[in-house]
Amino acid sequence: MSRNLIIGSALSALFVALAVISFLWTPYDIETLDIPNKLQSPSALNLLGTDQFGRDILSMIMMGARTSIAVALLAVGIGMALGIPLGLLAAARHGSLLDELIMRGNDLVFAFPSLVIAILITAVFGASAVNAIIAIGIFNIPVFARLTRGAALPLWERDFILAARVCGKSATRISVEHILPNITNLMIVQGTIQFSLGILAEAALSYIGLGAQPPTASWGRMLADAQTLVSIAPHTALVPGFAILFMVLGLNLLGDGLRDWLDPRIRVART
Protein backbone atom coordinates (compact mmCIF):
# COMPACT_ATOMS: atom_id res chain seq x y z
CA MET A 1 0.00 0.00 0.00
CA SER A 2 1.23 3.45 -0.87
CA ARG A 3 1.77 6.29 1.57
CA ASN A 4 -1.11 8.22 -0.02
CA LEU A 5 -3.49 5.35 0.60
CA ILE A 6 -2.47 4.95 4.24
CA ILE A 7 -2.59 8.66 5.18
CA GLY A 8 -5.73 9.21 3.08
CA SER A 9 -7.69 6.33 4.56
CA ALA A 10 -6.56 7.21 8.09
CA LEU A 11 -7.74 10.83 7.76
CA SER A 12 -11.01 9.86 6.07
CA ALA A 13 -11.66 7.12 8.64
CA LEU A 14 -11.05 9.58 11.47
CA PHE A 15 -13.81 11.91 10.28
CA VAL A 16 -16.21 9.09 9.45
CA ALA A 17 -15.57 7.71 12.95
CA LEU A 18 -16.26 11.15 14.50
CA ALA A 19 -19.52 11.34 12.57
CA VAL A 20 -20.58 7.82 13.57
CA ILE A 21 -19.64 8.31 17.24
CA SER A 22 -21.67 11.55 17.29
CA PHE A 23 -24.83 9.46 16.92
CA LEU A 24 -24.05 7.74 20.22
CA TRP A 25 -22.05 10.29 22.16
CA THR A 26 -20.60 13.79 22.00
CA PRO A 27 -18.54 15.37 24.82
CA TYR A 28 -21.28 18.00 25.35
CA ASP A 29 -24.80 18.60 24.11
CA ILE A 30 -24.55 21.21 21.34
CA GLU A 31 -28.10 22.41 21.79
CA THR A 32 -27.50 23.67 25.33
CA LEU A 33 -26.06 27.17 25.42
CA ASP A 34 -23.57 28.08 28.14
CA ILE A 35 -23.00 31.81 27.62
CA PRO A 36 -20.76 32.41 30.71
CA ASN A 37 -18.40 29.82 29.24
CA LYS A 38 -18.21 31.41 25.77
CA LEU A 39 -15.14 31.70 23.52
CA GLN A 40 -12.92 29.62 25.81
CA SER A 41 -9.60 28.59 24.32
CA PRO A 42 -8.90 24.85 24.03
CA SER A 43 -8.48 23.31 27.49
CA ALA A 44 -8.82 19.99 29.27
CA LEU A 45 -12.57 20.62 29.70
CA ASN A 46 -13.20 21.66 26.10
CA LEU A 47 -10.46 20.06 23.99
CA LEU A 48 -11.07 22.41 21.05
CA GLY A 49 -12.51 25.35 23.02
CA THR A 50 -16.00 26.83 22.95
CA ASP A 51 -17.86 29.12 20.52
CA GLN A 52 -19.71 32.42 21.04
CA PHE A 53 -22.60 30.61 22.75
CA GLY A 54 -20.33 28.52 24.97
CA ARG A 55 -20.95 25.37 22.95
CA ASP A 56 -18.18 22.77 22.84
CA ILE A 57 -16.42 23.05 19.46
CA LEU A 58 -15.30 19.40 19.38
CA SER A 59 -18.93 18.30 19.75
CA MET A 60 -19.94 20.71 16.98
CA ILE A 61 -17.16 19.38 14.73
CA MET A 62 -18.44 15.84 15.31
CA MET A 63 -22.02 16.83 14.49
CA GLY A 64 -20.80 18.90 11.53
CA ALA A 65 -18.88 15.91 10.17
CA ARG A 66 -22.20 14.10 10.04
CA THR A 67 -23.78 16.90 7.95
CA SER A 68 -20.80 17.26 5.61
CA ILE A 69 -20.48 13.53 4.99
CA ALA A 70 -24.22 13.03 4.53
CA VAL A 71 -24.57 15.92 2.06
CA ALA A 72 -21.47 15.00 0.02
CA LEU A 73 -22.25 11.28 0.02
CA LEU A 74 -25.84 11.76 -1.15
CA ALA A 75 -24.67 14.23 -3.81
CA VAL A 76 -22.22 11.60 -5.10
CA GLY A 77 -25.09 9.10 -4.93
CA ILE A 78 -27.24 11.31 -7.18
CA GLY A 79 -24.34 11.72 -9.62
CA MET A 80 -23.68 7.97 -9.77
CA ALA A 81 -27.30 6.85 -9.83
CA LEU A 82 -28.10 9.04 -12.83
CA GLY A 83 -24.69 9.53 -14.46
CA ILE A 84 -23.56 5.90 -14.70
CA PRO A 85 -26.73 4.61 -16.44
CA LEU A 86 -26.63 7.59 -18.82
CA GLY A 87 -22.99 6.87 -19.62
CA LEU A 88 -23.66 3.14 -20.12
CA LEU A 89 -26.60 3.97 -22.39
CA ALA A 90 -24.56 6.44 -24.45
CA ALA A 91 -21.79 3.86 -24.88
CA ALA A 92 -24.21 1.06 -25.78
CA ARG A 93 -25.85 3.26 -28.40
CA HIS A 94 -22.58 4.82 -29.52
CA GLY A 95 -22.97 7.19 -32.47
CA SER A 96 -26.75 7.32 -32.20
CA LEU A 97 -28.84 10.44 -31.71
CA LEU A 98 -29.36 9.41 -28.07
CA ASP A 99 -25.58 9.29 -27.50
CA GLU A 100 -25.24 12.73 -29.08
CA LEU A 101 -28.06 14.13 -26.94
CA ILE A 102 -26.62 12.75 -23.71
CA MET A 103 -23.15 14.06 -24.45
CA ARG A 104 -24.31 17.53 -25.54
CA GLY A 105 -26.47 17.70 -22.42
CA ASN A 106 -23.34 16.89 -20.43
CA ASP A 107 -21.37 19.66 -22.12
CA LEU A 108 -24.14 22.05 -21.25
CA VAL A 109 -24.14 21.27 -17.54
CA PHE A 110 -20.34 21.49 -17.56
CA ALA A 111 -20.51 24.95 -19.12
CA PHE A 112 -22.59 26.26 -16.23
CA PRO A 113 -20.76 27.82 -13.31
CA SER A 114 -21.87 25.24 -10.73
CA LEU A 115 -21.61 27.51 -7.71
CA VAL A 116 -23.84 30.16 -9.27
CA ILE A 117 -26.51 27.61 -10.14
CA ALA A 118 -26.27 26.04 -6.68
CA ILE A 119 -26.83 29.50 -5.21
CA LEU A 120 -29.78 30.06 -7.54
CA ILE A 121 -31.39 26.72 -6.62
CA THR A 122 -30.99 27.17 -2.88
CA ALA A 123 -32.05 30.82 -3.07
CA VAL A 124 -35.31 30.06 -4.83
CA PHE A 125 -36.23 26.74 -3.23
CA GLY A 126 -35.03 27.74 0.20
CA ALA A 127 -31.79 27.08 2.03
CA SER A 128 -31.70 23.54 3.33
CA ALA A 129 -29.42 20.53 3.39
CA VAL A 130 -31.69 18.71 0.91
CA ASN A 131 -31.49 21.54 -1.63
CA ALA A 132 -27.73 21.69 -1.15
CA ILE A 133 -27.54 17.96 -1.91
CA ILE A 134 -29.58 18.43 -5.09
CA ALA A 135 -27.58 21.47 -6.19
CA ILE A 136 -24.25 19.66 -5.71
CA GLY A 137 -25.60 16.36 -7.04
CA ILE A 138 -26.75 17.79 -10.37
CA PHE A 139 -23.19 18.75 -11.25
CA ASN A 140 -21.95 15.26 -10.39
CA ILE A 141 -24.18 13.67 -13.05
CA PRO A 142 -22.18 14.73 -16.15
CA VAL A 143 -18.91 13.82 -14.42
CA PHE A 144 -20.00 10.20 -14.01
CA ALA A 145 -21.82 10.05 -17.35
CA ARG A 146 -18.76 11.18 -19.28
CA LEU A 147 -16.36 8.97 -17.36
CA THR A 148 -18.61 5.92 -17.74
CA ARG A 149 -19.04 6.42 -21.47
CA GLY A 150 -15.32 6.98 -21.98
CA ALA A 151 -14.43 3.82 -20.08
CA ALA A 152 -17.22 1.71 -21.58
CA LEU A 153 -16.54 2.52 -25.25
CA PRO A 154 -13.21 0.63 -25.55
CA LEU A 155 -14.74 -2.31 -23.64
CA TRP A 156 -17.43 -2.67 -26.30
CA GLU A 157 -14.64 -3.46 -28.80
CA ARG A 158 -13.27 -6.32 -26.70
CA ASP A 159 -13.67 -10.00 -27.52
CA PHE A 160 -15.50 -10.95 -24.33
CA ILE A 161 -18.24 -8.46 -25.14
CA LEU A 162 -18.42 -9.84 -28.67
CA ALA A 163 -18.80 -13.32 -27.14
CA ALA A 164 -21.65 -12.08 -24.94
CA ARG A 165 -23.35 -10.57 -27.98
CA VAL A 166 -22.97 -13.81 -29.90
CA CYS A 167 -24.68 -15.53 -26.96
CA GLY A 168 -27.65 -13.27 -27.67
CA LYS A 169 -27.41 -11.02 -24.61
CA SER A 170 -29.12 -7.66 -24.95
CA ALA A 171 -27.18 -4.40 -24.77
CA THR A 172 -28.70 -3.68 -21.36
CA ARG A 173 -27.64 -7.05 -19.94
CA ILE A 174 -24.14 -6.67 -21.38
CA SER A 175 -23.89 -3.17 -19.88
CA VAL A 176 -24.94 -4.38 -16.45
CA GLU A 177 -23.27 -7.80 -16.36
CA HIS A 178 -20.02 -7.14 -18.24
CA ILE A 179 -19.32 -3.43 -18.68
CA LEU A 180 -20.29 -2.25 -15.20
CA PRO A 181 -18.06 -4.66 -13.23
CA ASN A 182 -15.11 -3.60 -15.39
CA ILE A 183 -15.50 0.10 -14.66
CA THR A 184 -16.31 -0.19 -10.94
CA ASN A 185 -12.77 0.68 -9.84
CA LEU A 186 -12.78 3.82 -11.92
CA MET A 187 -16.12 4.86 -10.40
CA ILE A 188 -14.86 4.28 -6.86
CA VAL A 189 -11.85 6.51 -7.49
CA GLN A 190 -13.95 9.26 -9.12
CA GLY A 191 -16.54 8.88 -6.37
CA THR A 192 -13.86 9.64 -3.78
CA ILE A 193 -12.78 12.76 -5.67
CA GLN A 194 -16.37 14.00 -6.11
CA PHE A 195 -16.97 13.24 -2.44
CA SER A 196 -14.14 15.59 -1.47
CA LEU A 197 -15.41 18.28 -3.87
CA GLY A 198 -18.86 17.81 -2.30
CA ILE A 199 -17.43 18.46 1.17
CA LEU A 200 -15.91 21.72 -0.10
CA ALA A 201 -19.13 22.73 -1.88
CA GLU A 202 -21.26 21.98 1.18
CA ALA A 203 -18.93 24.05 3.33
CA ALA A 204 -19.10 26.96 0.85
CA LEU A 205 -22.90 26.82 0.63
CA SER A 206 -23.43 26.70 4.37
CA TYR A 207 -20.81 29.44 4.84
CA ILE A 208 -22.98 31.78 2.78
CA GLY A 209 -26.06 30.59 4.64
CA LEU A 210 -27.50 28.42 1.87
CA GLY A 211 -26.70 25.00 3.33
CA ALA A 212 -27.98 23.12 6.37
CA GLN A 213 -29.94 25.42 8.68
CA PRO A 214 -29.67 25.75 12.46
CA PRO A 215 -29.82 23.83 14.72
CA THR A 216 -28.08 21.33 12.38
CA ALA A 217 -24.34 21.82 12.90
CA SER A 218 -22.21 22.45 9.82
CA TRP A 219 -18.57 23.34 9.38
CA GLY A 220 -19.31 26.07 6.85
CA ARG A 221 -21.67 27.87 9.18
CA MET A 222 -19.25 27.53 12.08
CA LEU A 223 -16.79 29.47 9.89
CA ALA A 224 -19.40 32.10 9.04
CA ASP A 225 -20.11 32.56 12.76
CA ALA A 226 -16.39 32.77 13.47
CA GLN A 227 -15.74 35.46 10.89
CA THR A 228 -16.39 38.38 13.23
CA LEU A 229 -14.70 36.60 16.14
CA VAL A 230 -11.48 35.69 14.37
CA SER A 231 -9.45 38.46 16.02
CA ILE A 232 -10.57 37.73 19.59
CA ALA A 233 -10.94 33.94 19.41
CA PRO A 234 -8.96 32.60 16.44
CA HIS A 235 -9.64 28.97 17.43
CA THR A 236 -13.30 29.39 16.42
CA ALA A 237 -12.14 29.88 12.82
CA LEU A 238 -9.07 27.65 12.84
CA VAL A 239 -10.74 24.46 14.09
CA PRO A 240 -13.58 24.13 11.51
CA GLY A 241 -11.21 25.23 8.73
CA PHE A 242 -8.68 22.57 9.58
CA ALA A 243 -11.50 20.02 9.82
CA ILE A 244 -12.53 20.80 6.23
CA LEU A 245 -8.92 20.92 5.05
CA PHE A 246 -7.97 17.56 6.59
CA MET A 247 -11.16 15.82 5.49
CA VAL A 248 -10.75 17.01 1.88
CA LEU A 249 -7.01 16.30 1.91
CA GLY A 250 -7.67 12.81 3.29
CA LEU A 251 -10.23 12.03 0.59
CA ASN A 252 -7.97 13.37 -2.19
CA LEU A 253 -5.05 11.26 -0.96
CA LEU A 254 -7.38 8.27 -0.63
CA GLY A 255 -8.55 8.81 -4.22
CA ASP A 256 -4.97 9.02 -5.53
CA GLY A 257 -3.95 6.02 -3.47
CA LEU A 258 -6.94 3.93 -4.59
CA ARG A 259 -6.28 4.79 -8.22
CA ASP A 260 -2.74 3.44 -8.00
CA TRP A 261 -3.74 0.48 -5.88
CA LEU A 262 -6.73 -0.59 -7.99
CA ASP A 263 -4.85 -0.26 -11.27
CA PRO A 264 -3.36 -3.72 -11.80
CA ARG A 265 -0.80 -2.39 -14.29
CA ILE A 266 0.74 -0.03 -11.75
CA ARG A 267 0.57 -2.72 -9.04
CA VAL A 268 2.36 -5.28 -11.20
CA ALA A 269 4.99 -2.73 -12.15
CA ARG A 270 5.69 -2.10 -8.49
CA THR A 271 6.07 -5.72 -7.36
Added chain:
Amino acid sequence: MIRYVLGRLTSLVISLFVASIVIFGVIEVIPGDPAAFMLGVNARPDTIAALRAEMGLDQPLITRYFDWVTGMLQGDFGQSWTYKTPVSELIADRIWVSLPLALYALILSTLIAFPAGIYAASRRGRAGDVTIMGATQLGVAIPNFWFAMILVLIFAINLRWFSAGGFPGWDDPAQALKSLTLPAIALALPQAAILARVMRSSLLDMLGEDFIRTARAKGLSRRKALWKHAVRNALIPVLTIIGLQFSFLLAGGIIIEQVFFLPGLGRLIFQSISARDLIVVESVVMLLVFTVIVVNFAVDMAYAAVDPRLRAKA
Protein backbone atom coordinates in the same frame (compact mmCIF):
# COMPACT_ATOMS: atom_id res chain seq x y z
CA MET B 1 -11.64 25.25 -39.58
CA ILE B 2 -14.83 27.02 -40.67
CA ARG B 3 -16.86 23.91 -39.87
CA TYR B 4 -15.24 23.73 -36.46
CA VAL B 5 -16.02 27.39 -35.72
CA LEU B 6 -19.59 27.00 -36.95
CA GLY B 7 -20.06 23.87 -34.82
CA ARG B 8 -18.79 25.62 -31.71
CA LEU B 9 -20.86 28.71 -32.51
CA THR B 10 -24.01 26.58 -32.77
CA SER B 11 -23.37 24.99 -29.40
CA LEU B 12 -22.63 28.43 -27.95
CA VAL B 13 -26.04 29.67 -29.05
CA ILE B 14 -27.78 26.50 -27.82
CA SER B 15 -25.99 26.74 -24.46
CA LEU B 16 -27.06 30.36 -24.00
CA PHE B 17 -30.63 29.54 -25.02
CA VAL B 18 -30.91 26.61 -22.61
CA ALA B 19 -29.24 28.63 -19.85
CA SER B 20 -31.77 31.43 -20.26
CA ILE B 21 -34.67 28.94 -20.19
CA VAL B 22 -33.33 27.26 -17.03
CA ILE B 23 -32.76 30.54 -15.19
CA PHE B 24 -36.08 32.04 -16.30
CA GLY B 25 -37.81 28.78 -15.37
CA VAL B 26 -36.24 28.48 -11.93
CA ILE B 27 -36.96 32.11 -11.04
CA GLU B 28 -40.30 32.82 -12.65
CA VAL B 29 -42.13 29.56 -13.05
CA ILE B 30 -41.29 27.09 -10.33
CA PRO B 31 -41.81 28.97 -7.05
CA GLY B 32 -45.36 29.93 -7.92
CA ASP B 33 -46.15 33.63 -7.99
CA PRO B 34 -42.91 35.69 -8.01
CA ALA B 35 -44.78 38.81 -6.93
CA ALA B 36 -46.18 37.07 -3.85
CA PHE B 37 -42.74 35.56 -3.19
CA MET B 38 -41.08 38.98 -3.41
CA LEU B 39 -43.57 40.71 -1.14
CA GLY B 40 -43.53 38.01 1.52
CA VAL B 41 -46.32 36.30 3.40
CA ASN B 42 -47.99 39.39 4.88
CA ALA B 43 -48.62 41.22 1.59
CA ARG B 44 -52.13 42.43 0.75
CA PRO B 45 -53.69 40.96 -2.41
CA ASP B 46 -54.00 44.38 -4.12
CA THR B 47 -50.30 45.11 -3.48
CA ILE B 48 -49.44 41.77 -5.05
CA ALA B 49 -51.71 42.51 -8.02
CA ALA B 50 -50.05 45.92 -8.48
CA LEU B 51 -46.58 44.37 -8.44
CA ARG B 52 -47.74 41.64 -10.82
CA ALA B 53 -48.80 44.31 -13.31
CA GLU B 54 -45.60 46.28 -12.79
CA MET B 55 -43.48 43.20 -13.38
CA GLY B 56 -45.57 42.25 -16.40
CA LEU B 57 -46.61 39.00 -14.74
CA ASP B 58 -50.11 39.37 -16.14
CA GLN B 59 -48.58 38.69 -19.57
CA PRO B 60 -48.34 35.12 -20.94
CA LEU B 61 -45.17 33.20 -20.06
CA ILE B 62 -43.78 33.19 -23.62
CA THR B 63 -44.21 36.96 -23.97
CA ARG B 64 -42.47 37.52 -20.67
CA TYR B 65 -39.56 35.29 -21.67
CA PHE B 66 -39.09 37.07 -24.99
CA ASP B 67 -39.38 40.49 -23.36
CA TRP B 68 -36.71 39.48 -20.86
CA VAL B 69 -34.33 38.10 -23.50
CA THR B 70 -34.78 40.90 -26.05
CA GLY B 71 -34.47 43.44 -23.23
CA MET B 72 -31.17 41.93 -22.14
CA LEU B 73 -29.86 41.87 -25.71
CA GLN B 74 -30.49 45.62 -25.79
CA GLY B 75 -28.83 46.12 -22.40
CA ASP B 76 -32.14 46.53 -20.56
CA PHE B 77 -32.14 44.15 -17.59
CA GLY B 78 -35.36 45.48 -16.09
CA GLN B 79 -36.03 47.54 -13.01
CA SER B 80 -34.88 46.52 -9.53
CA TRP B 81 -37.77 46.16 -7.09
CA THR B 82 -35.85 47.26 -4.00
CA TYR B 83 -33.39 49.79 -5.44
CA LYS B 84 -35.93 51.31 -7.85
CA THR B 85 -33.14 51.73 -10.40
CA PRO B 86 -32.41 49.87 -13.63
CA VAL B 87 -30.65 46.56 -12.97
CA SER B 88 -28.10 47.45 -15.65
CA GLU B 89 -26.94 50.39 -13.52
CA LEU B 90 -26.60 48.19 -10.45
CA ILE B 91 -24.55 45.71 -12.48
CA ALA B 92 -22.42 48.43 -14.06
CA ASP B 93 -21.45 49.74 -10.61
CA ARG B 94 -20.48 46.36 -9.24
CA ILE B 95 -18.85 44.73 -12.22
CA TRP B 96 -15.88 47.04 -11.71
CA VAL B 97 -15.13 45.15 -8.54
CA SER B 98 -15.91 41.57 -9.60
CA LEU B 99 -14.24 41.58 -13.00
CA PRO B 100 -10.92 43.16 -11.89
CA LEU B 101 -10.90 40.76 -8.93
CA ALA B 102 -11.29 37.72 -11.20
CA LEU B 103 -8.61 38.99 -13.60
CA TYR B 104 -6.24 39.86 -10.77
CA ALA B 105 -6.68 36.35 -9.35
CA LEU B 106 -6.18 34.81 -12.79
CA ILE B 107 -2.90 36.67 -13.24
CA LEU B 108 -1.70 35.70 -9.76
CA SER B 109 -2.70 32.08 -10.27
CA THR B 110 -0.78 31.93 -13.57
CA LEU B 111 2.25 33.69 -12.11
CA ILE B 112 2.42 31.17 -9.25
CA ALA B 113 1.53 28.06 -11.23
CA PHE B 114 3.83 28.38 -14.24
CA PRO B 115 7.17 28.53 -12.43
CA ALA B 116 5.99 25.97 -9.86
CA GLY B 117 4.79 23.51 -12.50
CA ILE B 118 7.84 23.92 -14.74
CA TYR B 119 10.23 23.63 -11.81
CA ALA B 120 8.47 20.50 -10.49
CA ALA B 121 8.53 18.84 -13.92
CA SER B 122 12.21 19.63 -14.44
CA ARG B 123 13.04 18.12 -11.01
CA ARG B 124 10.73 15.12 -11.34
CA GLY B 125 10.91 12.80 -8.32
CA ARG B 126 13.41 14.98 -6.48
CA ALA B 127 12.91 16.99 -3.32
CA GLY B 128 11.75 20.17 -5.15
CA ASP B 129 9.10 18.24 -7.08
CA VAL B 130 7.86 16.39 -3.99
CA THR B 131 7.62 19.64 -2.01
CA ILE B 132 5.70 21.47 -4.73
CA MET B 133 3.34 18.54 -5.29
CA GLY B 134 2.72 18.31 -1.54
CA ALA B 135 1.95 22.02 -1.46
CA THR B 136 -0.50 21.66 -4.34
CA GLN B 137 -2.31 18.85 -2.43
CA LEU B 138 -2.86 21.33 0.39
CA GLY B 139 -3.80 24.09 -2.05
CA VAL B 140 -6.49 21.95 -3.67
CA ALA B 141 -7.95 20.91 -0.30
CA ILE B 142 -8.10 24.37 1.31
CA PRO B 143 -11.52 26.09 1.24
CA ASN B 144 -10.74 29.50 -0.31
CA PHE B 145 -13.08 31.46 1.98
CA TRP B 146 -11.33 29.99 5.01
CA PHE B 147 -7.94 30.81 3.52
CA ALA B 148 -9.29 34.34 3.03
CA MET B 149 -10.16 34.54 6.74
CA ILE B 150 -6.66 33.35 7.67
CA LEU B 151 -5.14 35.99 5.37
CA VAL B 152 -7.24 38.65 7.09
CA LEU B 153 -6.14 37.38 10.50
CA ILE B 154 -2.45 37.50 9.58
CA PHE B 155 -2.07 40.42 7.17
CA ALA B 156 -4.91 42.73 8.18
CA ILE B 157 -5.45 42.17 11.89
CA ASN B 158 -1.97 41.21 13.12
CA LEU B 159 0.43 42.83 10.66
CA ARG B 160 -1.90 45.64 9.53
CA TRP B 161 -0.47 45.60 5.99
CA PHE B 162 -3.90 45.53 4.37
CA SER B 163 -7.39 46.53 5.37
CA ALA B 164 -9.66 43.70 6.49
CA GLY B 165 -12.32 44.50 3.93
CA GLY B 166 -14.20 47.10 1.96
CA PHE B 167 -13.37 48.78 -1.32
CA PRO B 168 -12.38 52.46 -1.71
CA GLY B 169 -13.35 52.76 -5.40
CA TRP B 170 -11.15 53.30 -8.44
CA ASP B 171 -10.45 57.01 -7.84
CA ASP B 172 -7.16 55.92 -6.36
CA PRO B 173 -6.14 52.87 -8.43
CA ALA B 174 -3.26 51.95 -6.12
CA GLN B 175 -5.55 51.79 -3.08
CA ALA B 176 -8.18 49.91 -5.08
CA LEU B 177 -5.65 47.29 -6.17
CA LYS B 178 -4.35 47.04 -2.63
CA SER B 179 -7.80 46.31 -1.27
CA LEU B 180 -8.29 43.62 -3.92
CA THR B 181 -4.93 41.96 -3.18
CA LEU B 182 -5.90 39.70 -0.26
CA PRO B 183 -9.16 38.61 -1.95
CA ALA B 184 -7.27 37.88 -5.17
CA ILE B 185 -4.65 35.80 -3.34
CA ALA B 186 -7.38 33.81 -1.57
CA LEU B 187 -9.15 33.18 -4.86
CA ALA B 188 -5.97 32.40 -6.77
CA LEU B 189 -4.29 29.90 -4.46
CA PRO B 190 -6.51 26.83 -4.99
CA GLN B 191 -6.62 27.52 -8.74
CA ALA B 192 -2.84 27.96 -8.83
CA ALA B 193 -2.48 24.54 -7.20
CA ILE B 194 -4.63 22.92 -9.89
CA LEU B 195 -2.87 24.81 -12.67
CA ALA B 196 0.59 23.88 -11.38
CA ARG B 197 -0.37 20.20 -11.42
CA VAL B 198 -1.70 20.46 -14.98
CA MET B 199 1.41 22.35 -16.09
CA ARG B 200 3.68 19.71 -14.53
CA SER B 201 1.91 16.68 -15.99
CA SER B 202 1.51 18.30 -19.39
CA LEU B 203 5.22 19.12 -19.43
CA LEU B 204 6.16 15.60 -18.33
CA ASP B 205 4.08 14.20 -21.20
CA MET B 206 5.95 16.48 -23.60
CA LEU B 207 9.35 15.53 -22.21
CA GLY B 208 8.63 11.90 -23.18
CA GLU B 209 7.87 12.84 -26.80
CA ASP B 210 10.11 11.95 -29.75
CA PHE B 211 10.69 15.56 -30.75
CA ILE B 212 12.30 16.27 -27.40
CA ARG B 213 14.60 13.27 -27.85
CA THR B 214 15.44 14.60 -31.33
CA ALA B 215 16.16 18.04 -29.91
CA ARG B 216 18.40 16.48 -27.27
CA ALA B 217 20.12 14.30 -29.93
CA LYS B 218 20.80 17.45 -31.94
CA GLY B 219 22.81 18.58 -28.95
CA LEU B 220 20.39 20.84 -27.14
CA SER B 221 20.88 20.93 -23.40
CA ARG B 222 18.10 19.60 -21.18
CA ARG B 223 17.25 23.12 -20.13
CA LYS B 224 17.10 24.41 -23.72
CA ALA B 225 14.98 21.47 -24.89
CA LEU B 226 12.63 22.12 -22.00
CA TRP B 227 12.25 25.83 -22.61
CA LYS B 228 12.40 25.97 -26.42
CA HIS B 229 10.30 22.92 -27.24
CA ALA B 230 8.50 21.33 -24.33
CA VAL B 231 7.05 24.38 -22.55
CA ARG B 232 5.53 25.83 -25.70
CA ASN B 233 3.74 22.61 -26.55
CA ALA B 234 2.74 21.92 -22.98
CA LEU B 235 0.91 25.26 -22.92
CA ILE B 236 -2.00 23.98 -25.03
CA PRO B 237 -3.81 21.99 -22.30
CA VAL B 238 -2.77 24.64 -19.77
CA LEU B 239 -4.50 27.31 -21.84
CA THR B 240 -7.79 25.38 -21.64
CA ILE B 241 -7.54 25.11 -17.88
CA ILE B 242 -6.80 28.84 -17.59
CA GLY B 243 -9.97 29.56 -19.56
CA LEU B 244 -12.04 27.26 -17.37
CA GLN B 245 -10.52 28.84 -14.29
CA PHE B 246 -11.81 32.23 -15.27
CA SER B 247 -15.34 30.97 -14.65
CA PHE B 248 -14.34 29.45 -11.31
CA LEU B 249 -12.75 32.74 -10.33
CA LEU B 250 -15.73 34.82 -11.37
CA ALA B 251 -18.16 32.49 -9.58
CA GLY B 252 -15.81 31.89 -6.64
CA GLY B 253 -15.52 35.66 -6.27
CA ILE B 254 -19.14 35.68 -5.11
CA ILE B 255 -18.10 34.00 -1.86
CA ILE B 256 -14.78 35.80 -1.43
CA GLU B 257 -16.61 39.13 -1.81
CA GLN B 258 -18.64 38.12 1.25
CA VAL B 259 -15.50 37.58 3.31
CA PHE B 260 -14.02 40.97 2.43
CA PHE B 261 -17.27 42.96 2.25
CA LEU B 262 -16.51 43.91 -1.36
CA PRO B 263 -19.37 45.65 -3.19
CA GLY B 264 -19.29 43.31 -6.20
CA LEU B 265 -21.79 41.17 -8.07
CA GLY B 266 -21.69 38.52 -5.34
CA ARG B 267 -22.91 40.93 -2.69
CA LEU B 268 -25.52 42.22 -5.12
CA ILE B 269 -26.81 38.66 -5.58
CA PHE B 270 -27.00 37.98 -1.84
CA GLN B 271 -28.59 41.31 -1.01
CA SER B 272 -31.13 40.71 -3.75
CA ILE B 273 -31.80 37.19 -2.52
CA SER B 274 -32.52 38.38 1.01
CA ALA B 275 -34.59 41.30 -0.31
CA ARG B 276 -36.41 38.83 -2.63
CA ASP B 277 -35.49 41.10 -5.54
CA LEU B 278 -35.74 38.29 -8.08
CA ILE B 279 -35.30 40.48 -11.18
CA VAL B 280 -31.81 41.39 -10.02
CA VAL B 281 -30.93 37.78 -9.12
CA GLU B 282 -32.16 36.55 -12.49
CA SER B 283 -30.21 39.11 -14.49
CA VAL B 284 -26.96 38.85 -12.54
CA VAL B 285 -27.01 35.04 -12.71
CA MET B 286 -27.71 35.18 -16.45
CA LEU B 287 -24.86 37.66 -16.92
CA LEU B 288 -22.44 35.40 -15.03
CA VAL B 289 -23.51 32.32 -16.98
CA PHE B 290 -23.29 34.28 -20.24
CA THR B 291 -19.74 35.41 -19.44
CA VAL B 292 -18.65 31.91 -18.50
CA ILE B 293 -20.12 30.32 -21.65
CA VAL B 294 -18.62 32.99 -23.92
CA VAL B 295 -15.20 32.70 -22.26
CA ASN B 296 -15.29 28.92 -22.72
CA PHE B 297 -16.12 29.49 -26.38
CA ALA B 298 -13.21 31.90 -26.72
CA VAL B 299 -10.91 29.29 -25.15
CA ASP B 300 -12.05 26.70 -27.69
CA MET B 301 -11.29 29.16 -30.48
CA ALA B 302 -7.86 29.98 -29.06
CA TYR B 303 -7.22 26.26 -28.73
CA ALA B 304 -8.00 25.73 -32.42
CA ALA B 305 -5.81 28.66 -33.36
CA VAL B 306 -2.73 27.31 -31.58
CA ASP B 307 -3.23 23.60 -32.32
CA PRO B 308 -3.01 22.95 -36.07
CA ARG B 309 -4.05 19.30 -35.54
CA LEU B 310 -7.46 20.40 -34.33
CA ARG B 311 -7.92 22.66 -37.34
CA ALA B 312 -6.93 19.91 -39.75
CA LYS B 313 -9.32 17.42 -38.13
CA ALA B 314 -12.24 19.83 -38.40
